[in-house]
Amino acid sequence: xxxxxxxxLTPISAYGEFGLIKHLTENFSFENESTEVSIGDxxxxxxxxxxxxxxxxxxxxxGVHFNLGYVPLxxxxxxxxxxNLSDIAAMNAVPTQILVSLAISNRFPVEALEExxxxxxxACKRYKVDLVGGDTTSSTSGLVMSITAIGIExxxxxxxxxxxxxxxxLVVTGDLGGAYLGLQILEREHSVFLANPNMQxxxxxxxxxxxxxxxxxxxxxxxxxxxxxGVKPTSMIDVSDGLSSEILHLSDQSKVGxxxxxxxxxxxxxxxSTADELNLNPAMCAMNGGEDYELLFTIAPEDFEKxxxxxxxxxxxxxxEADQGNYLVARGSNELIALNAQGWDAFLKK
Numbered sequence: 001x002x003x004x005x006x007x008x009l010t011p012i013s014a015y016g017e018f019g020l021i022k023h024l025t026e027n028f029s030f031e032n033e034s035t036e037v038s039i040g041d042x043x044x045x046x047x048x049x050x051x052x053x054x055x056x057x058x059x060x061x062x063g064v065h066f067n068l069g070y071v072p073l074x075x076x077x078x079x080x081x082x083x084n085l086s087d088i089a090a091m092n093a094v095p096t097q098i099l100v101s102l103a104i105s106n107r108f109p110v111e112a113l114e115e116x117x118x119x120x121x122x123a124c125k126r127y128k129v130d131l132v133g134g135d136t137t138s139s140t141s142g143l144v145m146s147i148t149a150i151g152i153e154x155x156x157x158x159x160x161x162x163x164x165x166x167x168x169x170l171v172v173t174g175d176l177g178g179a180y181l182g183l184q185i186l187e188r189e190h191s192v193f194l195a196n197p198n199m200q201x202x203x204x205x206x207x208x209x210x211x212x213x214x215x216x217x218x219x220x221x222x223x224x225x226x227x228x229x230g231v232k233p234t235s236m237i238d239v240s241d242g243l244s245s246e247i248l249h250l251s252d253q254s255k256v257g258x259x260x261x262x263x264x265x266x267x268x269x270x271x272x273s274t275a276d277e278l279n280l281n282p283a284m285c286a287m288n289g290g291e292d293y294e295l296l297f298t299i300a301p302e303d304f305e306k307x308x309x310x311x312x313x314x315x316x317x318x319x320x321e322a323d324q325g326n327y328l329v330a331r332g333s334n335e336l337i338a339l340n341a342q343g344w345d346a347f348l349k350k
Contacts, residue, residue: 007111009109009110009111010109010110010111011106011109011110012104012106012108012109012110012113014110015110017136017137020110020113020136021039021134021136022040023110024113024114024117025039025117025131027121028121028124028130028131030130031124031128031129031130032096032097032128032129032130033047034046034047034048034049034096034097034152035096035097035130035132037132038130038131038132038133039131039132039133039134043133044097044099044132044133046096046097046132046150046152048152051152051153051154051155052093052152052153052154052155052158053150053151053152054088054091054093054150054151054152054153054158055148055149055150055151056084056087056088056148056149057084057146057147057148057149058080058083058084058087058146058147059144059145059146060076060080060083060144060145060146060147061142061143061144061145062141062142062143062144063141063142067186067187067190068143069190069193069194070186070189070190071186071214072115072214073112073115073116073119074115074116074118074119074122075119075214075215076116076119076145077115077116077117077118077119077120077121077122077123078119078120078122078123078215079119079214079215079216080100080119080120080145080147081098081119081120081123081124081127081129081147081149082123082127082216082217082218082293083147083216083218083240083293084098084147084148084149085098085123085127085129085149085218085220086216086218086219086238086240086293086295087149087238087240088149088150088151088218088220089218089219089220089222089223089238089295090159090236090237090238090295091151091153091158091159091160091236092153092157092158092159092223092226092232092233092236093151093152093153093157093158093223094151094152094153094220094223095127095129095149095150095151095218095220096129096130096150096151096152097129097130097131097132097149097150098120098124098129098130098131098132098147098148098149098150099131099132099133099134099147099148099150100120100131100133100134100145100146100147101134101135101136101137101145101146101147101148102116102134102135102136102137102143102144102145102146103136103137103138103139103143103144103145104136104137104138104139104143105138105139105140105141105142105143106138108143116145127218127220129149157232159232159233159234159235159236159297160235160236160253161235161236161237161249161250161253161254162235162253162254162255163233163234163235163254163298164234164235164250164254164256164298164319165234165254165256165298165300165319166256166319166320166321167301167318167319167320168234168235168256168298168299168300168301168318168319169298169299169300169301169303169304169315169317169318169319170247170258170260170296170297170298170315170316170317170318170319171233171296171297171298171299171307171313171314171315171316172239172243172265172266172294172295172296172297172313172314172316173219173222173294173295173296173312173313173314174219174266174292174294174312175266175267175268175271175292175294176239176243176265176266176267176271176285176286176287176289176292176294177265177267177268177271177275177282177283177285177286177289177292178208178209178212178213178268178270178271178292179209179212179213179216179289179290179291179292179293180213180285180286180288180289180290180291180292181209181271181274181275181278181280181282181285181289182206182209182210182211182212182213182214183213183289183291184274184278184280185203185206185209185210185274186210186213186214189201189202189203205270206270206274208268208270209268209270209271209274212291212292213291216291216292216293217293218238218293219238219293219294219295222295222312225310225312229306229307229310230303230306231299231303231306231307233297233298233299234297234298234299234300235250235253235254235297235298236295236296236297236298237249237250237295237296237297238293238294238295238296239290239292239293239294239295239296240290240291240292240293241290241341242286242287242288242289242290242341243260243265243286243287243288243296243316244260244287244288244328244339244340244341245288245290245341246296247260247296247317247326247339248326248339248341250296250298251322251326254298254319255322256319256320256321256322257319257320257321257322257323257324257325257326257327258317258318258319258320258326258327258339259317259318259320259327259329260287260316260317260326260327260328260329260339261316261317261328261329262283262328262329262330262331263331263332264314264315264316264317265283265286265287265314265316266286266314266316267282267283267286271285271286283331287328287339298319317329325338326338326339327339
């Protein structure tokens with residue numbers, strides 16, 4: 001069949017606020033027994049039983065956190081959920097519910113919001129979380145999304161940023177820097193398109209790092225892996241703002257210093273080759289780029305043997321006394337380079 005080049009788009013005013021919410025959420029189902037009352041009432045009711053409730057929220061603003069020139073709306077909906085579930089995973093808790101709020105300008109038809117909610121629904125299904133509420137309002141400055149995520153966990157299993165001790169090992173999951181380099185490729189090709197709309201984007205061969213940027217995954221699987229290994233982290237955080245920033249957060253909350261070894265930072269081969277192509281240092285992309293949504297945590301030294309051979313964990317450093325500071329141990333030379341928080345900060349000029 002031929003594609004309709006001028007599809008009939010539905011203005012939001014055709015539904016109104018409450019009709020729009022009903023339209024976008026009526027096909028969501030529930031996965032968790034703790035969800036008692038959901039969308040349609042004045043508030044959701046969550047029954048955690050005898051467990052603790054973990055809550056986090058995040059705002060994504062057009063022009064600050066995403067560029068709709070190259071970010072598909074379905075991917076945006078998915079990613080908006082994932083970045084919040086990552087925070088729940090970083091507390092060693094199980095995500096169970098989300099709330100979604102949107103501020104929308106009049107340039108978005110209902111069909112655009114359906115795409116966003118399709119991504120949200122995909123994330124809910126993938127991570128077995130329930131959409132239980134939210135809000136919509138108008139915006140004069142583009143699209144703004146706010147997601148609140150709720151998790152449930154037994155008190156003794158929750159891991160905070162404040163438990164690291166000197167000599168604890170510093171561990172990270174997966175590989176780092178790919179999301180930042182995926183963003184650089186997207187920005188490069190978008191600039192080329194703006195200069196010449198007839199130019200086709202050159203995306204072939206960058207699939208892995210583009211997916212790391214556009215469709216990241218929350219490491220909710222790590223909790224189960226660590227449970228099976230008999231390891232409970234002493235502190236933990238997700239890598240959303242860059243490895244350096246996250247290490248400094250753990251340092252501040254745990255009152256320890258850290259030594260990070262450059263040669264131990266896990267880097268994918270495509271991350272390395274793309275960094276070389278763009279004349280960037282791949283280790284610096286990992287340390288300062290952000291949006292990898294891997295987990296960074298510390299473990300007691302006696303747990304070393306339990307994780308040393310696990311393919312998804314890399315021991316990248318260790319904790320020291322607070323007065324010894326936070327330093328990168330440079331590859332090959334053992335030169336100490338002070339760690340600085342050069343990662344993402346929404347209130348700093350870029």
